[in-house]
Amino acid sequence: MRLPLQNFRFRTLICAGTVLGTAILALSAAATSAEPLATAPAIFPAPAxxxxxxxxxxxxxxxxxxxxxxxxxxxxxxxxxxxxxxxxxxxxxxxxxxxxxxxxxxxxxxxxxxxxxxxxxxxxxxxxxxxxxxxxxxxxxxxxxxxxxxxxxxxxxxxxxxxxxxxxxxxxxxxxxxxxHPAMPVRGTIEGFYGKPWSMAERAAHIEFLAGMKANTYIYSPKDDVFARDKWREPYPAETLKDLGGLVAAANRQHINFVYAISPGPSICYSDPADLEAIRSKFAALRGIGVRSFYVALDDIEYTKWNCTADETAFGAPNETAAARAQATLLNVVQADLATAGHGALIMVPTEYFNATVSPYKTELAKDLDPRVVIQWTGTDTVPASISVADARNATKAFGRKTLLWDNYPVNDYNESAGRLLLAPYARREAGLSTELAGIVSNPMNQEVASRPAVMGLIAFAWNDKAYDAERTWKAAARYLAGGDPQTTEALLTFFDTQHLAPTFGNQPWQTQAPQLLALTNRVRDALASGDAAERTAALDALSQAADDLAAAPDRIRAGVAVPGFVTEAQPWLDATALWGRALQLTVSGLRAQDGGTAARFFAEAARLADEASKIRTIPGATRPEGAIRIADGVLDRFIAEAPGLVYLPAPAK
CATH class of the missing domain: 3.30.379.10 (Chitobiase/beta-hexosaminidase domain 2-like)
Incomplete structure (x- = not known):
């Protein structure tokens, strides 16, 4: 008997479906017993x-x-x-x-x-x-x-x-x-900030961190080490030298080049043989504890006056060109000493350490300085908003050699950074800089562990600038601090957003504050202005979740961060964040309130908590400059202050 055509097709599909279903089940069973799916591992820095x-x-x-x-x-x-x-x-x-x-x-x-x-x-x-x-x-x-x-x-x-x-x-x-392999031969940090230097334990922990990130350089140059700057002619006390020796040994074991820097500029007499011998003596003492790389810092000094009359006799009237000639004369002898001892190149930071403009000082220095000496450069400004390949190429021309970039990020020892941890990603450095730089070192914050997210980005960039992903590395840094815990990682990223502003010496920061929170608060403003009830609800829901996350982040960070030191360093910022988070929760509740009296109470309590948070200050003596803690400033404080004016709810009838 012949079946109708449609029945034939139906039965065929059933049979085909049965066969296909059986095949899918068989494949699923095979997949369950097979090897796990192979996936490329996340490696930082990104490999070539x-x-x-x-x-x-x-x-x-x-x-x-x-x-x-x-x-x-x-x-x-x-x-x-x-x-x-x-x-x-x-x-x-x-x-x-x-x-x-x-x-x-x-x-x-x-x-x-x-x-x-x-x-x-x-x-x-x-x-x-x-x-x-x-x-x-x-x-x-x-x-x-x-x-x-x-x-x-x-x-x-x-x-x-x-x-x-x-x-x-x-x-x-x-x-x-x-x-x-690394793109740049020098990668690491320079402890070159003003204010409270790191402890020996913090330095040892930092060197271990650098080694794990495949860095190779730590430059010891704390501005407040009196025996490296103000009392540079005097020998270190025996106990200090012993402690430094332990640090040098740890660095050498972990393949980190410990570079010792002396800063004689404020008082040196370039032509005085005694001052040259003082440098030699200091370097000899450091050589005795295992240091093999040395550095002379001549930054943050006057170069239009001499510290001794003998220099005017030797180099002429004080000016930029004479200063460069005097510095080169001294440094060339020191470089020759290092070569004789079998050590590498001397590093120096010039008095004109920023911008790439040709000048009499740079021209004279390029002409007179031994070509083996490495010159440091901070970019187009002391704290540059960005650094391009063209900028570095211009610096190469101005200084007569590829420079070693001293990147003043995330250092927070200047007025514009008061009250801040600088936790934005390392960004706005152009891929390809490896072709024009001898390397990069970061000048970190007074807070050693809190510096690591930015430093991790800098090292990853220096290792492989062509494949560097700022956002991905930034998130990897949060996972690193969290010991891989997802909840702590998210809490850290929430906190990082409140410390996202990266200032310069001017009024315009090179990274904006709290971009994630700003987007959410702007969405609420737009939703309220549009009159769209559904969008208003959605926008307030999103901001409410962000407020809950912000309020909860400090406790999650305190409980979950795996790297010792971060919670202690960030303590006042975490305390303030908890208050600001609660203030934002109350602000959202005020915007959702159905009557003016309830809203007013929410807004008033939010304002009180915001005022309390704004009075929290940095840990005394831990940071230079000290100041009031700033949390998402210009975003969070502004929104909480302006929120009562975004809605009108009449007071309840009496």
Whole structure:
């Protein structure tokens, strides 16, 4: 019997659907039992090249470690800690890599070792060729797995171990081939701010942080170290020198170049042999505790007068050109001393350290200064709003060499930054600057841990400026402080938004304050003005959620931040944020109120809390300059003050 055509089609679809459904169920079952989906790991700084090569490697309980050539103790210790933290119970050692792998083998060494060359070849990767570069390759075999960490040099191998630390978790690492190297040869920080210097413990913690981010430079130049500036001719007390020695040793172990800076400018007599000997003596003492890189700072001084009459005899009447000639004369001798001792280049910061304009001072300095001496430059201004490749190229022309950028962010030791933590992303530095700079160092805040979000961005930019993503790195910094906890991360980002303003020495900041909160308050203003009831409800709901988040963020941060020091440094800002958050909650309630009396009570209490919050001040002695704490200023305070005028509700009838 023939079925009607429509019935035939219906039965065909049923049969086809049954077959398709069965296939989907089979695929789903297979997917459930298969390896997890391979995804590219998030690595900061972003590597030059990363390629997934498989579905991932289970480390298991035992890993066999093979050293190829010389591996320094700190690098091996870091690799072992990474394996232990990932769940590996036993790390056995072997002297060679067998032909057939029956376990997970981890080979570490530098590219000049034949065993590394053979191991890299087995993974199909290429050896690193750039200074501080590395290759990290991992892939499965039939009965085991091979992981290779190959450094172009010892520094590169250490960076490879830091990358391994980022990608190893939960007993697994991804199957990847990473070929990586820094874009800039100098990356780090200069403790060069005015006010309370960091403690030795804070410096040690900061150096460890720098090492984890693949930085390589820490410059010791606190303006308030009297033995480096006001009393630069005097030797350090023995106890201070001992403490510095411990710091230098820690930096050297972690592949961070500890650079010691002296600031003799306010009182130096350039032509006096005794002053030259005082610098030599100070550097010799620091050399005795392991320092190998040195720096002479000649910033923030007068250069149109001499500190001694002998300089006028030696260099002529005081002016910019004579000052440059005198400085070059002194620095050239110091550079020669360093070369004789087998050390690297001397770094100096000139008296004209900002702008890229050709001047008599810069021209004379470029002409007279030993070309090996590195010159620091702060950009187009002391605190520049942006730095372009063209700016750096102009600086190269003006100073006669590529400059080392002293970036005055996130330093907060000037009047425009009073009462602020500077927590906006590191931004508005143009990709491609690596072609025109010798490197970048950040001048951080008096608050060491709170400086890390911005410093992390700067280091990531210096490592790979072409692939730098400011927003993504900023969020990664919040996750870092939160120890990976999502709720704490979100609380930190809420708090960061209230400290987003990045000031300059002028009236125009180079990053705006509280952009997320500003968007929400502006939406409420527009919704109220439009008369659209649905949009008004939606806008107030969104702002209400933001107010709840703001009020709750301080307690979440206090409970969840994993990096010691942040909560202590940020204490008054967190206290003020809680009050401002509550004030915003009350303001939203006032805007939602149905009668004028209720609204007035909400608005009045919001104003009282805002006034209380505005009176909280910075921790005495912890910050220069001190001042009232600022939380989303110009956004939050303005909205709370103006909110009562955005609605009209008649007073209740008596």
């Amino acid at each position: 090249s990363l390629k997934l090569t498989g579905t991932g490697i289970t480390l298991g309980k035992t890993v066999v470690l093979v050293r190829a050539g010389y591996v320094d103790a700190e690098t091996e210790a870091l690799v072992r800690r990474v394996l232990t933290d990932a769940g590996v119970g036993s790390v056995r050692t072997a002297t060679r890599l067998p032909t057939q792998l029956d376990a997970v083998y981890l080979v570490i060494g530098t590219a000049d070792a034949s065993a590394i060359q053979a191991a890299v070849k087995r993974t199909g990767a290429a050896l690193p060729t750039e200074t501080e570069g590395y290759t990290l390759a991992s892939h499965k075999t039939d009965d085991g797995a091979l992981i290779v960490l190959a450094g172009k040099d010892g520094d590169g191998l250490y960076h490879a171990a830091q990358t391994l630390k980022q990608i190893a978790a939960d007993d697994r690492i991804p199957a990847v081939t990473i070929a990586d």
